Amino acid sequence: MGERLEGGTVIATGPECGIEMSEGQRESVARRMGIVTGPEPSQLERDLRDALVALVNVVRMQGDSALVNRRMVIESLIWIVGGAALWGLLAALL
Amino acid sequence: MNGGQQARGEGSSSDRNVPTVVPRRRDAGERRGCILRKMQQDIVQRALAETLEGRLPVLPSMRIYSRFASFMWTCAAFGCASYAYLVGTSLATIGNTWVAIVGYWLGTMLGMAIVSMAVGVPCFRYGIDTVDAAKGALGVRGALVFMLGIVLSCLGWGNVLVAMTARMAGAIVALAHGRSDSATSVNAQVVVAAALVLTGIVWWLSLKGPRAVEVLTRWGAPSQIAIAALLLALMLGRHSLGSLLTARIDHVSVMSPDPHLQLTLAIEFGWNNGFTMAPFLGGITRLVAHRRIVVTPPVFGYATGAAFISGVAAMATAITGATDPMLWLTQIAGPWLSVIIMGVIIMANVGALVAFVYIGAISIQQLGVVSKLPWRAVTAIVIAPSLIVAFRTQAMLDSVMQLLTYNGVMFIGVTGVLLADYYLLRRQSLSVVDLFTMSRRGKYWYWQGVNWIAVAVLVGATAAYLLMFDPVTLRTARPFYAAGAVLPVLSVAIAVYLLAMRLSGIARRSDAEPSEPLRVEL
Numbered sequence: 128m129g130e131r132l133e134g135g136t137v138i139a140t141g142p143e144c145g146i147e148m149s150e151g152q153r154e155s156v157a158r159r160m161g162i163v164t165g166p167e168p169s170q171l172e173r174d175l176r177d178a179l180v181a182l183v184n185v186v187r188m189q190g191d192s193a194l195v196n197r198r199m200v201i202e203s204l205i206w207i208v209g210g211a212a213l214w215g216l217l218a219a220l221l
Numbered sequence: 222m223n224g225g226q227q228a229r230g231e232g233s234s235s236d237r238n239v240p241t242v243v244p245r246r247r248d249a250g251e252r253r254g255c256i257l258r259k260m261q262q263d264i265v266q267r268a269l270a271e272t273l274e275g276r277l278p279v280l281p282s283m284r285i286y287s288r289f290a291s292f293m294w295t296c297a298a299f300g301c302a303s304y305a306y307l308v309g310t311s312l313a314t315i316g317n318t319w320v321a322i323v324g325y326w327l328g329t330m331l332g333m334a335i336v337s338m339a340v341g342v343p344c345f346r347y348g349i350d351t352v353d354a355a356k357g358a359l360g361v362r363g364a365l366v367f368m369l370g371i372v373l374s375c376l377g378w379g380n381v382l383v384a385m386t387a388r389m390a391g392a393i394v395a396l397a398h399g400r401s402d403s404a405t406s407v408n409a410q411v412v413v414a415a416a417l418v419l420t421g422i423v424w425w426l427s428l429k430g431p432r433a434v435e436v437l438t439r440w441g442a443p444s445q446i447a448i449a450a451l452l453l454a455l456m457l458g459r460h461s462l463g464s465l466l467t468a469r470i471d472h473v474s475v476m477s478p479d480p481h482l483q484l485t486l487a488i489e490f491g492w493n494n495g496f497t498m499a500p501f502l503g504g505i506t507r508l509v510a511h512r513r514i515v516v517t518p519p520v521f522g523y524a525t526g527a528a529f530i531s532g533v534a535a536m537a538t539a540i541t542g543a544t545d546p547m548l549w550l551t552q553i554a555g556p557w558l559s560v561i562i563m564g565v566i567i568m569a570n571v572g573a574l575v576a577f578v579y580i581g582a583i584s585i586q587q588l589g590v591v592s593k594l595p596w597r598a599v600t601a602i603v604i605a606p607s608l609i610v611a612f613r614t615q616a617m618l619d620s621v622m623q624l625l626t627y628n629g630v631m632f633i634g635v636t637g638v639l640l641a642d643y644y645l646l647r648r649q650s651l652s653v654v655d656l657f658t659m660s661r662r663g664k665y666w667y668w669q670g671v672n673w674i675a676v677a678v679l680v681g682a683t684a685a686y687l688l689m690f691d692p693v694t695l696r697t698a699r700p701f702y703a704a705g706a707v708l709p710v711l712s713v714a715i716a717v718y719l720l721a722m723r724l725s726g727i728a729r730r731s732d733a734e735p736s737e738p739l740r741v742e743l
Contacts, residue, residue: 198512198513199337199338199341199342199345199512199515199516200338200342200644202515202516202517203334203335203337203338203342203516203520204334206330206331206333206334206337206516206517206520207331207334207335210327210330210331210334211331213327214327214331214484214488217320217323217324217327217484218481218484221320221480221481221484
C-alpha cells in the first residue's frame with residue numbers, strides 16, 4: 128500500500144505492473160513523475176500502469192483507426208501544386 | 222486523456238461541494254479513501270505533465286492547439302523572429318528585390334508544405350515527437366542522428382536569437398543616450414547583462430511547458446508582423462511601392478544579373494528556410510487537436526510571416542543601402558520610434574526562444590541520462606549554452622549564422638526518407654509501441670537499431686546538394702539553373718531510398734513481424 132512521504136508518494140512497482148519495463152526504467156519513469164518506488168504492488172501502481180498503458184494503447188488504436196490522413200495529404204498537395212504552378216508562371220513571365 | 226478529464230472534473234466538483242459548516246467527523250476508512258483519491262489525481266496529473274514535458278504520445282484530449290489562429294501564430298513565430306531581418310538583407314543582394322521576395326515566399330511555402338507532409342502529419346497522428354516519428358525510417362538508434370540535428374538547430378537558432386536580442390537591448394540603451402550610431406556603439410556590459418537576464422526569463426517561462434509557447438507566440442508573432450507593417454508604412458510615406466520593389470543596393474555586388482537565376486536562387490533560399498522547420502514542426506504538431514488545422518496554418522503562417530518580414534527588410538536594405546538592420550531601422554523610424562520598435566521585437570522574440578527551448582528539451586530526452594532528470598533540469602541543460610553566448614554575442618552572430626545557412630540542407634535528405642518511408646512503404650501506419658521499443662525484437666530495429674540505408678541516403682543527399690549548390694559561397698552546378706537543387710535532390714533521395722529498401726527486403730520483413738508485447742522504453 129502506498130503512503131505519503133516527504134517530497135513524494137511511495138508507490139509500489141512490482142512485476143505485476145504489467146508493462147514490461149526493466150527495474151531501472153520503472154524507476155526512471157517513477158522518479159520523473161516524482162514518485163518514490165517501493166517493493167509491493169498497490170492500487171496506485173495499477174493507476175500508474177493504466178496511465179501509461181492508456182497513453183500507448185489509445186494512440187495505437189488511433190493510428191489503426193479511421194483517422195486517415197487523406198485530408199491533410201490533399202491539403203499539402205494543394206500547397207505544393209499551387210506553389211509549383213506559381214513558380215512556373217513567374218519563370219515564364221521573367 | 223480520459224483519466225485526466227475525470228480527474229479535472231472530480232476536482233471542480235469537489236471544489237463546488239466544499240462544506241460551509243463544520244464537517245462531520247470522518248472515519249478512518251473514509252479518510253484513507255480521500256487520501257487515495259488525492260494520490261490518484263496526483264498520479265494522473267503527473268502522467269499528464271510527463272506527456273507534455275516528455276516523449277510519451279500526446280492524446281487528442283491533452284493537446285493544446287485546437288484553433289487555427291493559435292497554431293498558425295506559433296508556427297509563424299519561428300519565421301518572424303529577428304533573424305528574418307538578416308535574411309531580408311541577403312534577399313536584397315539577389316539582384317531584383319520583388320523577384321527575391323516573391324521567390325522566397327514561394328520557396329518557403331513549398332518547403333513547409335513538404336515538411337508538413339513528412340513530419341507534421343505523422344507527429345499529429347500519433348502525438349509523438351519528430352525523433353520518435355523518424356524511428357520508423359531511421360531505426361530506434363539511427364534516429365539519434367536526427368536528434369543531434371534537432372538539438373543543434375535549437376541551440377544554433379536559439380542562441381543567435383539570444384545574441385541578436387541582447388545586442389538590440391544594447392542598441393536601445395545607446396539610442397536612449399543620444400548615440401545615433403546605435404549599431405556600433407552598443408555597450409558590451411549592457412549586452413552581457415541583457416543576454417543573462419533574457420536567458421533567465423526564457424528558462425523560467427520554459428518551465429511552464431508548451432502552454433507558455435502557445436500564449437507567448439499568440440501575441441509575439443502578430444507583434445512582429447505589425448512592426449514590419451509599420452516599417453513598410455513608414456517607407457511608403459517617402460517612396461512609392463514600385464520604387465521599393467525595384468530598389469537595388471548600389472555598393473554591394475548582386476548575386477546574379479540573370480532574372481531566371483535570381484528567381485531560382487530566391488526559391489532555393491525559401492526551400493532551405495522551409496526545411497529548417499523540419500526539426501521543430503513535429504514537436505509542435507503533436508500538440509494539435511484537429512487534423513483540419515495541421516497543414517495550412519504552418520504553411521501559410523510560417524511562409525507568409527517569414528517572407529513578409531524578410532521582404533520589408535530587403536526593401537529597407539535596398540532603399541537605405543545599410544546592411545545592418547539596426548542601422549536602417551534608425552534611418553527609417555528615427556531614434557525614438559526605433560527604441561519602441563526594438564523593445565516590442567525583444568519581447569516578441571521571447572516566444573520563439575521558449576519554443577526552441579521546449580523542442581530542444583523534448584528531443585534531448587532521447588538520451589537515457591537526460592530522460593531521468595526533472596523538466597527544470599532538462600530545460601536548464603538546453604539553455605545553458607546561452608550563458609556562454611551572453612559574453613560572446615558578436616562572435617556568435619559572425620560564426621554561427623554562416624553555419625546555420627547550411628541548416629536547411631541537413632534536413633533535405635531526412636525529409637525525403639521520411640516521406641518515402643511513411644507514405645510509400647508504411648502506407649501511413651506506424652507501430653507506436655515499436656517506436657518506443659529498444660529491442661532487437663522491435664519492428665524498427667533494422668541493423669543494431671540503425672537503418673543504414675536511410676542514413677546513407679540522407680548523407681548522400683546532403684553531399685549531392687552541396688555539389689549542386691553551396692548556399693554560403695553561392696557556387697552552382699549547371700543543373701541548378703533549371704530547377705534549383707532541392708527538387709532534384711529530394712526526388713532522387715526518395716527514389717533511391719524506396720529502391721534500396723525494396724531490394725533489401727528489410728521493410729517487408731519488419732512489417733511482417735508481430736508487435737512486441739507492450740514494452741515502454743523512455
